[in-house]
Amino acid sequence: GAVVSQHPSWVICKSGTSVKIECRSLDFQATTMFWYRQFPKQSLMLMATSNEGSKATYEQGVEKDKFLINHASLTLSTLTVTSAHPEDSSFYICSARNPLAGGLNEQFFGPGTRLTVL
Amino acid sequence: QKEVEQNSGPLSVPEGAIASLNCTYSDRGSQSFFWYRQYSGKSPELIMSIYSNGDKEDGRFTAQLNKASQYVSLLIRDSQPSDSATYLCAVKEGLTGGGNKLTFGTGTQLKVEL
Numbered sequence: 001g002a003v004v005s006q007h008p009s010w011v012i013c014k015s016g017t018s019v020k021i022e023c024r025s026l027d028f029q030a031t032t033m034f035w036y037r038q039f040p041k042q043s044l045m046l047m048a049t050s051n052e053g054s055k056a057t058y059e060q061g062v063e064k065d066k067f068l069i070n071h072a073s074l075t076l077s078t079l080t081v082t083s084a085h086p087e088d089s090s091f092y093i094c095s096a097r098n099p100l101a102g103g104l105n106e107q108f109f110g111p112g113t114r115l116t117v118l
Numbered sequence: 119q120k121e122v123e124q125n126s127g128p129l130s131v132p133e134g135a136i137a138s139l140n141c142t143y144s145d146r147g148s149q150s151f152f153w154y155r156q157y158s159g160k161s162p163e164l165i166m167s168i169y170s171n172g173d174k175e176d177g178r179f180t181a182q183l184n185k186a187s188q189y190v191s192l193l194i195r196d197s198q199p200s201d202s203a204t205y206l207c208a209v210k211e212g213l214t215g216g217g218n219k220l221t222f223g224t225g226t227q228l229k230v231e232l
Binding site for chain 1: 152154159160161162163164167206219220221222223224225
């Protein structure tokens with residue numbers, strides 16, 4: 001299997017606060033997870049690649065000090081949006097690969113977290 | 119910069135017809151290709167993956183790849199209203215490399231009409 005969960009599914013917060021989003025692989029161990037952001041009517045934009053036991057690799061233009069990623073175990077990666085502002089309101093989606101699945105190492109997506117910053 | 123292009127649509131087809139979704143990509147080094155379906159407000163769901171030139175069929179879905187033309191398509195036979203969604207094309211540089219990331223197109227919105 002390749003089930004990925006996210007928590008919370010939605011969150012509303014005040015501007016200036018921090019929000020943590022969890023991504024879990026439920027039936028496999030994921031050495032690599034990916035964090036995406038999707039604005040309305042736009043495609044998925046990769047924010048960073050999360051590697052278990054090491055620092056995340058951020059895409060160009062993504063502030064690593066604002067979007068903190070921790071991948072402390074083979075089944076859990078967290079994304080913390082620090083000092084959130086209304087422009088950070090978006091749909092945040094994580095994905096993971098099952099390294100034992102063979103094939104093309106397809107990415108399986110979590111259900112997403114909708115963040116609204118007031 | 120790697121680019122993946124899709125017509126945003128909407129593409130409207132009658133129920134029972136064949137829907138044809140197209141995607142072109144700029145990076146000749148791309149080796150694996152994916153089609154995801156995304157319903158409004160939901161996360162993407164993998165439909166098909168392909169890495170060899172030609173056709174790959176899975177139920178009502180057929181993925182077609184032409185690396186020379188840098189073109190990949192998805193055919194949906196006997197389209198159903200439940201197929202109405204946005205279809206995302208994604209491209210990966212390698213085949214099984216653990217660090218390779220996906221580049222997504224902007225998606226094509228499909229509407230299957232009764």
